[in-house]
Amino acid sequence: MGDVKHSICRVCHAQCPILVEMEDGKPVKVVGDKNNPIYHGYTCVKGRELPYMHYSDKRLLHSQKMQADGTHAPIPHEQAFDEVAEKLKHILDTYGPRSIAYYVGTHGFNNFATNRLADAWMDAIESPMRFSSVTIDQPGKAIATALHGAWQGGTTNLDEADAWMFVGTNPIVSMFGGTPVNPARAIQKAKKRGLELVVVDPRVTDVAKHANIHLQPKPGNDPAILAGMLRVIFEEGLYDQKFTTENVEGFVELREAVDAFTPDFVAARADIPAEKLKEAARMIARAARAGCTAGTGPNMAGYGNLTEYLLLSMMSICGHWLQEGDKLPNPGVLVNRGPAKAQPSGPFPAWGFGEKLRVRNLANTAAGLPTAAAADEILMDGEGKVRALISLGGNPMMAWPDQLKTYDAIRALDLFISIDPLMTASARLSHYVIAPKLSLEYEATTALQEMLGIGLSGEGYQAPYAQHCEKIMDPPEGSDVIEDWEFFYGISQRMGLELTLEPWSFMDPAGKAANATKLDMANKPTASEIWEALLKKSPVPLSEVKKSEAGKIYDVPEVRVAPRDEGHAARFDVGNEVMMKELEEVKAGIVQDREKDYAFRMISRRLHDHHNSNWHFAPRMSRQYKYNPAFMNPDDMKAHGLKTGDIIEVIAERASIKGIVEEAPDVREGSIAMTHCWGDLPGQDDDVLTHGSNTGRLSSVEKDYDPYSGIPRMSSIPINIRLLQSAVAAE
Ligand SMILES: Nc1nc2c(c(=O)[nH]1)N[C@H]1C(S)=C(S)[C@@H](COP(=O)(O)OP(=O)(O)OC[C@H]3O[C@@H](n4cnc5c(=O)[nH]c(N)nc54)[C@H](O)[C@@H]3O)O[C@H]1N2
Ligand SMILES: Nc1nc2c(c(=O)[nH]1)N[C@H]1C(S)=C(S)[C@@H](COP(=O)(O)OP(=O)(O)OC[C@H]3O[C@@H](n4cnc5c(=O)[nH]c(N)nc54)[C@H](O)[C@@H]3O)O[C@H]1N2
Ligand code: SF4
Ligand SMILES: [Mo]
Numbered sequence: 015m016g017d018v019k020h021s022i023c024r025v026c027h028a029q030c031p032i033l034v035e036m037e038d039g040k041p042v043k044v045v046g047d048k049n050n051p052i053y054h055g056y057t058c059v060k061g062r063e064l065p066y067m068h069y070s071d072k073r074l075l076h077s078q079k080m081q082a083d084g085t086h087a088p089i090p091h092e093q094a095f096d097e098v099a100e101k102l103k104h105i106l107d108t109y110g111p112r113s114i115a116y117y118v119g120t121h122g123f124n125n126f127a128t129n130r131l132a133d134a135w136m137d138a139i140e141s142p143m144r145f146s147s148v149t150i151d152q153p154g155k156a157i158a159t160a161l162h163g164a165w166q167g168g169t170t171n172l173d174e175a176d177a178w179m180f181v182g183t184n185p186i187v188s189m190f191g192g193t194p195v196n197p198a199r200a201i202q203k204a205k206k207r208g209l210e211l212v213v214v215d216p217r218v219t220d221v222a223k224h225a226n227i228h229l230q231p232k233p234g235n236d237p238a239i240l241a242g243m244l245r246v247i248f249e250e251g252l253y254d255q256k257f258t259t260e261n262v263e264g265f266v267e268l269r270e271a272v273d274a275f276t277p278d279f280v281a282a283r284a285d286i287p288a289e290k291l292k293e294a295a296r297m298i299a300r301a302a303r304a305g306c307t308a309g310t311g312p313n314m315a316g317y318g319n320l321t322e323y324l325l326l327s328m329m330s331i332c333g334h335w336l337q338e339g340d341k342l343p344n345p346g347v348l349v350n351r352g353p354a355k356a357q358p359s360g361p362f363p364a365w366g367f368g369e370k371l372r373v374r375n376l377a378n379t380a381a382g383l384p385t386a387a388a389a390d391e392i393l394m395d396g397e398g399k400v401r402a403l404i405s406l407g408g409n410p411m412m413a414w415p416d417q418l419k420t421y422d423a424i425r426a427l428d429l430f431i432s433i434d435p436l437m438t439a440s441a442r443l444s445h446y447v448i449a450p451k452l453s454l455e456y457e458a459t460t461a462l463q464e465m466l467g468i469g470l471s472g473e474g475y476q477a478p479y480a481q482h483c484e485k486i487m488d489p490p491e492g493s494d495v496i497e498d499w500e501f502f503y504g505i506s507q508r509m510g511l512e513l514t515l516e517p518w519s520f521m522d523p524a525g526k527a528a529n530a531t532k533l534d535m536a537n538k539p540t541a542s543e544i545w546e547a548l549l550k551k552s553p554v555p556l557s558e559v560k561k562s563e564a565g566k567i568y569d570v571p572e573v574r575v576a577p578r579d580e581g582h583a584a585r586f587d588v589g590n591e592v593m594m595k596e597l598e599e600v601k602a603g604i605v606q607d608r609e610k611d612y613a614f615r616m617i618s619r620r621l622h623d624h625h626n627s628n629w630h631f632a633p634r635m636s637r638q639y640k641y642n643p644a645f646m647n648p649d650d651m652k653a654h655g656l657k658t659g660d661i662i663e664v665i666a667e668r669a670s671i672k673g674i675v676e677e678a679p680d681v682r683e684g685s686i687a688m689t690h691c692w693g694d695l696p697g698q699d700d701d702v703l704t705h706g707s708n709t710g711r712l713s714s715v716e717k718d719y720d721p722y723s724g725i726p727r728m729s730s731i732p733i734n735i736r737l738l739q740s741a742v743a744a745e
Pocket of ligand 1: 118119120121125147148150151152310314406407408409410412413414415433434435436438450451452453498618619625626627628629689690691709710728729
């Protein structure tokens with residue numbers, strides 16, 4: 015056995031600690047660290063595939079430049095930086111800052127150091143055009159928090175809750191919405207000590223199998239279901255009178271708005287038993303402490319802001335936040351979370367501020383600029399047109415809704431740059447593809463996860479845990495790869511820009527501003543210096559965290575939630591006017607009426623062994639699924655004369671795609687579940703058995719979009735189906 019090194023997996027945001035077995039400086043095997051005090055040895059097949067990724071023959075070892083004929087040829091990274099900087103400078107000087115946009119995808123978040131460098135660069139060129147995957151993911155979270163207000167005493171966590179409700183999130187597979195830390199174990203453990211679980215999902219998901227109550231509704235009905243639950247809570251007096259009086263405004267408005275959502279009405283609308291709905295409401299409201307989290311399903315199925323808003327409102331009227339005197343599970347190791355007080359911050363601007371987009375009356379939001387409008391901003395001529403786009407660890411061609419429009423837009427760009435280790439669908443359309451180092455080749459910390467937990471229930475660490483890891487290997491011999499941040503530094507140098515780095519170690523704007531670091535633009539900082547700037551004045555100094563490469567729970571002073579400030583006036587708002595108006599629309603059921611001609615709803619789901627569009631072809635990850643099947647209920651299959659392996663046409667109003675039928679008893683009748691980020695470019699994706707299909711093509715960004723975040727329907731999309739090729743005929 016070779017040398018074993020500690021590292022952090024960065025394939026997804028869960029940041030699992032890993033042990034990497036090395037032979038001759040090369041990783042040969044990844045396993046979990048059984049001695050880790052919180053993850054207890056967890057890893058998944060994606061993390062265990064890291065050695066393959068580093069040595070895959072598909073990995074780019076050199077940056078690429080698009081040639082006149084559209085093919086790509088290697089280019090030294092320094093030369094690529096020179097050329098890119100010159101082109102960007104020309105675009106900036108000619109058309110102004112708004113003509114340059116970035117898109118930060120999931121790997122731009124998982125590689126946390128780079129993210130801030132990209133922002134520093136955008137600050138330096140003064141461009142507001144910052145798109146990210148957040149607004150095509152769960153934008154409702156940040157927007158609802160802004161409308162409702164946040165609790166300064168901290169979020170509720172699964173380990174200490176008596177009840178939990180998962181609405182369209184499947185943390186056992188996604189590591190999201192419950193706990194990122196070994197979620198299967200955490201949920202089983204919590205169940206053993208008596209946690210009561212409500213799950214709302216059109217599928218019998220991994221987490222639904224543990225539920226005390228599983229509501230398996232028609233998709234797209236979460237606002238109605240939650241309004242129905244709130245009505246039960248009001249009617250049966252199950253809310254926390256004292257907490258509500260002290261902390262909540264809009265109580266009467268909410269109560270009136272949900273009054274129309276009687277159990278029978280909701281039961282008929284969502285096709286769930288009325289009695290189960292009532293029981294679910296009682297289970298959550300009667301618990302001493304409960305958490306309610308939603309995931310991508312409901313955030314993408316229409317009225318996502320409203321779903322998230324009703325969940326926060328339910329938490330608040332039931333008084334489910336941490337109370338005065340409660341111990342904070344994680345007072346902070348790498349991030350200063352700010353004072354914990356038993357009081358709400360009032361609402362803050364949710365939308366309509368900052369940069370105005372030129373289409374659909376959209377503007378900046380608490381979740382960021384609407385990415386669903388990025389393609390229009392590129393396509394639309396005139397003042398402010400976006401001409402250059404830098405994709406950092408993202409794959410717009412696979413991930414953005416409305417793939418046909420995205421395809422037109424990406425090809426219309428004067429300059430498109432992807433920082434990506436693979437010739438993805440997006441990279442193939444890029445003028446330059448910058449080849450990055452992969453995770454085992456650079457330093458990292460767990461600050462991202464810690465930060466997520468400060469704002470979101472169901473995220474973060476429930477102990478003062480942190481890990482730092484050094485790079486454990488060099489890139490393959492003969493390669494010319496860089497750390498992603500070096501790209502932004504390199505082009506800034508060439509463009510004569512100054513970069514100022516805001517730290518991750520502070521959450522408040524004042525703390526960020528006071529601890530910002532001006533980078534030396536003459537002498538390139540080291541990666542370690544970048545991390546030191548990013549985690550300046552962290553509660554436990556980074557130098558201390560570096561001492562334990564395995565990750566550990568730090569002995570930080572205990573923090574208890576302080577009493578509310580005397581005269582504290584801010585309150586939660588549970589009666590926001592726009593949200594109450596949306597409830598009326600939901601009640602009226604306009605959307606349902608319009609969609610009567612469609613037999614099915616396409617719902618979004620994740621696969622355990624794959625992460626979005628990443629490394630689909632990796633041998634172990636693709637053992638079970640080499641494409642994204644169209645998971646169908648057996649009764650629906652029978653009714654349509656279909657069998658597993660049949661290729662169907664999935665027909666939405668916007669476009670059609672192919673789907674490969676797979677029998678799935680867990681899927682509710684009337685729904686078909688397919689995973690996003692598969693397929694290929696339009697016209698190059700006919701061989702569905704090889705590529706899978708791109709569900710993004712079924713969404714129209716111009717229809718049924720959220721008026722604030724711009725997110726269109728990406729789940730619960732009305733579809734019809736038609737047999738194209740029977741499995742037998744194909745054999
Ligand atoms: N219809 C539909 N559409 C969806 C969704 C859905 O549920 N349904 N989900 C949405 C959601 S939640 C999201 S977050 C987006 C995802 O949107 P994106 O973030 O745009 O998509 P990813 O596939 O995660 O992109 C990650 C990219 O990073 C690259 N990469 C991998 N490793 C590295 C590395 O070490 N360094 C660098 N620089 N790059 C690396 C990968 O090759 C890949 O191209 O998709 C959204 N689209
Ligand atoms: N293994 C794996 N892990 C991942 C990812 C991955 O691709 N693979 N992607 C990562 C990313 S980018 C993200 S954002 C997170 C997302 O994390 P999650 O939001 O937990 O993602 P999913 O597992 O797809 O769970 C969404 C659930 O919503 C359900 N659903 C669909 N439509 C509706 C609806 O209208 N109402 C309700 N109530 N439910 C509905 C689906 O059946 C599905 O079970 O996961 C992250 N983790
Ligand atoms: S869940 Fe899997 S992919 Fe995500 S960090 Fe852990 S090992 Fe890596
Ligand atoms: Mo996501």
